[in-house]
Amino acid sequence: MRWSQAYTPTLRDDPADAEAASHKLLVRGGFIRQLMAGSYSLLPLGRRVATKIERIIREEMDAIGGQEFELPVVHPGEVWKKSGRWDNVEGILVKFQDRRGTDLLLAITHEEIFTLLATELNSYRDLPQLWYHLQTKFRDEPRPKSGLLRVREFVMKDSYSFDIDRAGLDRQFDLHNTAYRRIFSRMGLDAIAVQASSGAMGGSESVEFVVPSTAGEDDVAVCESCGYAANLEKAVARVAPVADEPWTGEPERFATPDIRTIAALAEAFPFAAAERQIKTLAYVAKGEIILVLVRGDHELMEQKLIDGLGDQDLRPAHPDEIKEALGALPGSLGAVGLTNFRIIADPALESRTNMVTGANEDDWHLRGVDVARDIAVDDWLDVRRVREGDSCPQCGSALHVHRVIEVGHIFKLGTYYSVPLGAAVLDENGVERPIEMGSYGIGVGRNMAAVIEVHHDDRGIIWPISLAPYEVVITLVKGTEASVAEAGDALYQALAERGIEVLLDDRDERPGVKFADAELIGIPYRITIGPRTLGDGDVEFMDRSSGETTRVPVVDAADHIAAAVERAHAALAAG
């Protein structure tokens, strides 16, 4: 492609409100333009990158036996009513009606429709199956973030596995695990697999693939000794025991005027160090107030509570609800002696004695609380948010907490969808059994952004060769001189014949502009052809990632470049 004919609208100014590096560079480099909140047009450069991501995904899905489909984006509401998601999925699901008044929706994923197709499977002999497609999803996210990291409309590869039993599902899950590792590796991402919460998808087990980046929105805990890794929504840790001071007798009330926080209480009373306090949180689940107890210096991880209760419908109680139910406002709450509320407690409180907690009367607290004796705990549930430096649950080493971008997620769904939608087959004994399903997703645009977050510098994007919109750019300096133009054309032809994707920068621009643009859009290799070296029969060869420049004789240039491109591809393919 001649650059003079390519549409590459690079910008000099940074886009407004661009806190993510990938967003800034994708916009400035002419890869994407925003249409509305959380919705972006892909420009030619962006489309080329997306195509390459999709190609890698297809190759790796096909390699584990995947078969590509293409399912619609608009679905009948009826099928989603059968699966339950028409009513269960709140907010992000866009529902509407056609002219006949039929309920329709925009797909947020495609479990229902793939499962519907799977109802045509009749025999265990038809299994296993692995089906996938690359298709648009629309999720009406309340707050899309700038850039491709978090949008409302996006293309995702989603695949679905169908097996006769758990063992088959486990096998397909493992196959995806390896395929995903290869996909990320080929895109130049060092993704790590972590245990995750299944959230609203249903199903039993899920693994997230994440890439460390400050632009991310998730946190994971990782143990470098034994390899334990989990999203903080799921992670657990060993909590060191606390030696309690002795206390005999009943809890004792003491006045704590205007003290509303754990920290203030700890500061005011030497016996009320944060780890000796019980933090009492009030939530509303299914319309009922429940109390959640964690150690004073610990934080509640809401998702762990949701998963533990098996109830998506959970929210913090409002102050007026709390006042009415408990007789006090947050800051003076406690669970001592209460039996009319469900009480959930974190195991870090188990068998603790001589604790401090609120007295359910504003400005009063209790000391000398014995958890086992004084609090009627209904359920012990690990709901504590893991912190940097906590002890690994497996080996006891220090856990590290990292901010990450979630680039892929794989779920074991089991029969969550196959049962309500009637996808079942006869087994070898002629007994009908629901199909065991898994679902597996990778977002194309989010991965594009994640790659940039990891691979950029102050000049722009540094694409891995596998994703670069072009592999090589030939920059003509003084392209009006016949010798330069001819050398450029000849090299362009030679590279094209070797199957290399080349952009020939024949624009009538000053060299500085051309260099800056090539670096901004991140083309891995640049050949500079100009009078300065052409007189000696040389061109310059520059590696975008290292910045190294070498002189190469014109006659060897095509071979030299082709070899470098091939080496770069091979290095990524090898992982």
Next chain:
RNA sequence: CGGGACGUGGCGCAGUUUGGCAGCGCGCAGCGUUCGGGACGCUGAGGUCGCCGGUUCAAAUCCGGCCGUCCCGACCA
């Protein structure tokens, strides 16, 4: 959903407090000088000031409503 900001040529913004000719930078077009790291001069094109209504002799500016976008707190590829 709760809270906060913004909306003015293609892009980034000033002007709004105190109503009075719609401006700046980048980009764009023409001419000239330049030309190996984002050049310079001259000339020029381009705007229903988000939308609707109100106040006023006069509204980008004041008032009301609506829409949109962004940011901070709970969800996901």
